[in-house]
Amino acid sequence: MTQAILELRGVARDFVEAGKKVTALQKTDFSIKRGEFVAVVGPSGSGKSTFLTIAGGLQKPSRGEVVVHGKDITELSVKELSKVRLSEVGFILQASNLVPYLTIEKQLLLIDRVVRRESRASVIEGLFKDLGLTKLRKKYPSDLSGGERQRAAIAKVLYGASSLILADEPTASLDTTKAFEVVELLARETRERKKATIMVTHDERLLEYCDAVYEMSDGVLKKRRGHKRKA
Amino acid sequence: MFLALNEILKEKSRFLLITIVIVLVSYLVFFLTALAYGLASSYTRAVEAWQAEGIVLSDTANKNIARSLLYQSDYEAIVGDNAALLGVGAATVDADESDDVSLFGIETDSFLMPELTSGRAIAAENEVVVSSELMAAGVEEGGTLKFSGTETTYAVVGIVENATFQTAPVVYMQLDTWRTAVSEVSGMSGMRDDTTVSAVVIRGEKRDAYNTEPLAYLSINDFIFALPGYQAQVLTFSVMIGFLIGIAAFVLAIFIYILTMQKKSIFGVLKAEGVPSSYIARSVMVQVVLLSVFGLLVGGALAVLTGALLSTKVPFAINPLFYGGIAGLFLLCAAIGGIASVRSVTKIDPVEAIE
Numbered sequence: 360m361t362q363a364i365l366e367l368r369g370v371a372r373d374f375v376e377a378g379k380k381v382t383a384l385q386k387t388d389f390s391i392k393r394g395e396f397v398a399v400v401g402p403s404g405s406g407k408s409t410f411l412t413i414a415g416g417l418q419k420p421s422r423g424e425v426v427v428h429g430k431d432i433t434e435l436s437v438k439e440l441s442k443v444r445l446s447e448v449g450f451i452l453q454a455s456n457l458v459p460y461l462t463i464e465k466q467l468l469l470i471d472r473v474v475r476r477e478s479r480a481s482v483i484e485g486l487f488k489d490l491g492l493t494k495l496r497k498k499y500p501s502d503l504s505g506g507e508r509q510r511a512a513i514a515k516v517l518y519g520a521s522s523l524i525l526a527d528e529p530t531a532s533l534d535t536t537k538a539f540e541v542v543e544l545l546a547r548e549t550r551e552r553k554k555a556t557i558m559v560t561h562d563e564r565l566l567e568y569c570d571a572v573y574e575m576s577d578g579v580l581k582k583r584r585g586h587k588r589k590a
Numbered sequence: 591m592f593l594a595l596n597e598i599l600k601e602k603s604r605f606l607l608i609t610i611v612i613v614l615v616s617y618l619v620f621f622l623t624a625l626a627y628g629l630a631s632s633y634t635r636a637v638e639a640w641q642a643e644g645i646v647l648s649d650t651a652n653k654n655i656a657r658s659l660l661y662q663s664d665y666e667a668i669v670g671d672n673a674a675l676l677g678v679g680a681a682t683v684d685a686d687e688s689d690d691v692s693l694f695g696i697e698t699d700s701f702l703m704p705e706l707t708s709g710r711a712i713a714a715e716n717e718v719v720v721s722s723e724l725m726a727a728g729v730e731e732g733g734t735l736k737f738s739g740t741e742t743t744y745a746v747v748g749i750v751e752n753a754t755f756q757t758a759p760v761v762y763m764q765l766d767t768w769r770t771a772v773s774e775v776s777g778m779s780g781m782r783d784d785t786t787v788s789a790v791v792i793r794g795e796k797r798d799a800y801n802t803e804p805l806a807y808l809s810i811n812d813f814i815f816a817l818p819g820y821q822a823q824v825l826t827f828s829v830m831i832g833f834l835i836g837i838a839a840f841v842l843a844i845f846i847y848i849l850t851m852q853k854k855s856i857f858g859v860l861k862a863e864g865v866p867s868s869y870i871a872r873s874v875m876v877q878v879v880l881l882s883v884f885g886l887l888v889g890g891a892l893a894v895l896t897g898a899l900l901s902t903k904v905p906f907a908i909n910p911l912f913y914g915g916i917a918g919l920f921l922l923c924a925a926i927g928g929i930a931s932v933r934s935v936t937k938i939d940p941v942e943a944i945e
Contacts, residue, residue, distance in 0.1 A: 417862060417941045438866070445864025456859045458593070460600035465592075472592045473865050499600060519863075 362429055363390040364522050364555040365414055370423035372409050383409040385578040386423065393522070393553040396546045398566050400559075401575030407559045408527070410580060414557060415448045415525045416440045427523065445474065449516030451526040451545075455508040457500040463487075463511045464496040467518045486514050490544065506537035510544065517548060524549065524556040530565060542568050593870075594877035605881070608849065612885025613892070615838050616920060620893035622834060623912050626827035628905035629757070633823075634814050636694065636721075636755040639704055644792040645813045646673075649806035653816035655788050656680075660805070662785035668799050669790065674700035677765055678788040679772035680758070681737040686728025688738060691720075692755040695768020695787070702791060704762060709748030715767050719748035721759035726902045735761075740774040756817060757905070835916055839923040846878050846927030850935070857935045858943025867936040874935065878928035879921070886917050 372384040384406045391397060401407050412418045413425060416432055417440075424433045432443050450456055457466050464483065471478045487493045490510045500508055509529055516524050526545065530538035542558070546568040549556040558569070566572050567589040574581050598605045631638070646668065651658035655678050669675065677695030682688050696702040698712045704719065709731045712719055720729055729735050734743045744763070753760040763771065769781045792800060792807070800807040808816070815821045857870050890913060897906035 412941050415862075441861070441864045441866055443864070444862070445866075448864065450859075450863055452859070456863065458856055458860070460597040461593075465596060469592060473869055 363392050363426070364428060365557075366390040366424075366426040367414065367420075368424040368426065370413060370420040370425060372406075372413060372418075373421045382578055384413065384420070384580075387580045389414075389573075389580060391523075391555040391557060393555055394550050395570050396549040396556045396558070396568065397571040397573060398558045398560055398569040399573045399575055399580070400561070400563070400566070405575045406578040406580075407575045409578075410575060411525055411527055411557065411559055415450065415523075416443050445519075447521050447523055449519050449521035449524045451509065451512045451516055451524065451529045453528040453531045455500060455505075455512045457508060457511055457515070459500055462497050462499055463492060463503070463514070466500075466511065466515050470515070470519050483518065486517055489548070490514050504537075505532045506541055509533065509537075509541045513541070513545060513548065517552060517554075522554055524554050526556060526558040526560075528559060528561065530560065530562060535564075538562065538565065591873065591876055593873040594880065597877070598880075608845075609881055609885050609888075611845065612842065612881060613889045615842060616886045616889025616916075617892045618889075619831075619835055619838050619916055619920075620890050620913060621896055623831055623916060624893060624897055624906050624908050625904060626831050627909050627912060628907035630820075630824050630827065631907050632754040632757045632905040633817055633820050634755070636692070636704070636753040636760045637810065637814060639753060640702060640791055640793075640810075642701075642791045642793050642810055644796055644800065644807055644809050645676075646790040646792060646800050646805045646807050647788075649804050651806070653806075653808060653813070654818070655813075658788050660787050660790065661783050664804055665787065665790050668797070668805070672793040673800075674702045674791050674793075675765060675787040676702055676789045676791050677768040677772065677786070678755075679768065679775065681761070681771065681775045682739075683724060683727060683729065683761070684736045684738050685724070687726075689724060689727040690758045691724065692758045692760045693768055693771060694755070694760050694762045695765040695772075696762060698764060701793060704750040704753055704760075706748040707751045709746075712747060712762065712764055715764060716742065716744050717747045717763070718744045718767075719750055719762040720746055721753040721761070722749050722751050723754065723759040723902075724761075725749070737771065737775055739777070740771070742771065742774060744771075754905075756820075835919065839919050842882075842920055843923040843927035843930075846882075846924050847931045850874050850878075850928060850931035854935060854938060855943060858938040858940060861938055862940035862943050870935055871932040874932050875925070875928050878924050882921050882924040886920055890917070 367387055367389040369386050369388060370384065371382060371386045374381045374383055399407055399410060413420050419433065424431050427443060427447055432440060435443065458469065461469060467483055468478055487496055490513060492510055492514055495503060495507060503511065530541055533541060542565045545556060548554065570588050572583040572586045574583055647653065647655060647658035648660050665675065675697055679693035681691055681693055683691050703711065706719060707722065729746055731746055731749050733746050735746055736743055765787065769784060769786060773779060773781050796807060860870060861867065894908065897908065900906060
């Protein structure tokens with residue numbers, strides 16, 4: 360299995376701002392395979408978000424192709440893109456993207472409702488056990504700490520069975536210990552479950568868990584040389 | 591369904607408040623509508639019981655039955671099975687409490703004889719059948735009643751359910767009894783002519799003879815609208831209730847709209863995750879309909895309950911058509927509020943929700 364889960368081929372994104380053309384993302388080639396955990400770092404406004412939203416099928420590139428699982432999604436309609444996101448892409452956001460009025464367990468059940476499939480109680484149980492959420496399954500997001508919320512968000516993404524995980528500053532609201540815990544968990548699950556994870560972050564200390572680090576600066580994405588994952 | 595119900599379960603107190611608002615608004619509207627309708631129909635309930643098409647008054651009466659007098663020479667050509675003589679008057683009943691009443695003098699074998707809920711029909715002079723409202727003033731079947739300022743006692747032999755004319759309960763009697771009673775109440779002894787009636791009530795088609803001098807024919811509808819105060823009152827209340835309903839429906843729509851818009855950011859995140867807009871829209875609409883239907887049912891039930899408790903004190907009458915219309919309008923407005931918010935929810939740019 361060497362096929363990339365996500366491939367960006369010559370992708371670029373322009374915006375028109377105050378009548379002037381601004382290129383938020385320069386021509387970029389990028390690919391990520393199963394089991395890979397990569398980070399994208401860079402100052403705010405450098406194009407990280409643009410990169411992530413294009414990778415996640417939230418917006419279309421101005422040029423180039425986005426290929427998910429060998430399927431070109433560049434020209435898909437809004438509705439079809441939404442389907443791709445639902446089945447292939449999982450998001451973990453800075454402020455957790457949990458629905459405030461669903462218990463942790465029901466966050467996962469919601470996915471089954473939306474895609475109209477039977478719930479798999481044993482899978483949920485296993486996930487909760489792995490992520491240390493078993494005792495929290497009946498709690499609401501507001502009852503949880505920031506770290507617990509992000510763990511729940513990870514559980515949701517893993518249950519959704521999406522192969523590509525996009526994490527946008529997942530540790531921004533966490534203290535150092537919690538941040539390390541969450542990223543370590545994300546790295547572990549990525550490898551064990553053969554997912555592909557792209558994490559956008561500010562925090563250099565977290566990079567030791569990543570297989571590769573990309574630096575974004577003024578819309579240009581560059582792979583950092585000499586990066587080594589902590590064993 | 592899943593999102594809608596779980597949200598209600600989680601935010602119980604918030605949704606309780608929202609439901610209370612819908613309940614109170616619909617309670618208010620339902621109750622006031624029934625009051626206005628009750629008042630309007632208390633003008634005419636005894637008239638509606640005739641199931642007649644028209645009424646003949648004297649042409650000098652200017653459509654006012656209180657000023658209309660007809661004699662045998664006027665009406666002998668038109669009386670028959672479909673044309674019944676009627677005498678109308680007003681008096682005050684002296685019972686435990688005094689109460690203004692309308693007097694109806696009728697031929698007891700004509701179609702003006704009301705259907706009794708208890709007792710027997712009028713068989714002799716000075717026997718009366720009274721509307722059930724009078725029982726609150728202490729008048730009883732088998733008892734007697736007197737009119738203020740007169741000495742004659744009348745035997746109450748039967749009761750009619752809710753017979754009112756110009757808001758006053760009706761006392762039915764024979765035409766002869768009516769003539770004596772009306773003249774006694776106005777301090778006179780007997781009428782100049784003992785064939786006097788106020789009007790002839792007509793069933794069936796209008797005939798030319800009904801409208802030849804000195805007779806003037808009115809359709810029952812025109813007659814009702816010419817009753818003193820009726821038109822002004824119905825118009826005033828219609829406008830008031832109309833505005834109330836319109837504004838309440840509008841407020842409800844805005845309320846639902848704002849309620850849903852507050853959740854825009856959550857819906858934005860769901861959209862980013864690939865949850866289809868149609869799923870979100872359905873869940874919004876399910877919630878809107880659920881809350882509105884529940885609120886309307888409780889509000890309606892409260893109105894009916896209050897009406898039942900107050901029915902002896904106030905004119906309260908439910909018109910199922912009005913209630914159905916109001917409920918339909920409220921549901922529609924709630925749905926419009928819901929749809930408007932769904933539209934803006936489906937337009938959310940998921941990119942913004944993520945950032």
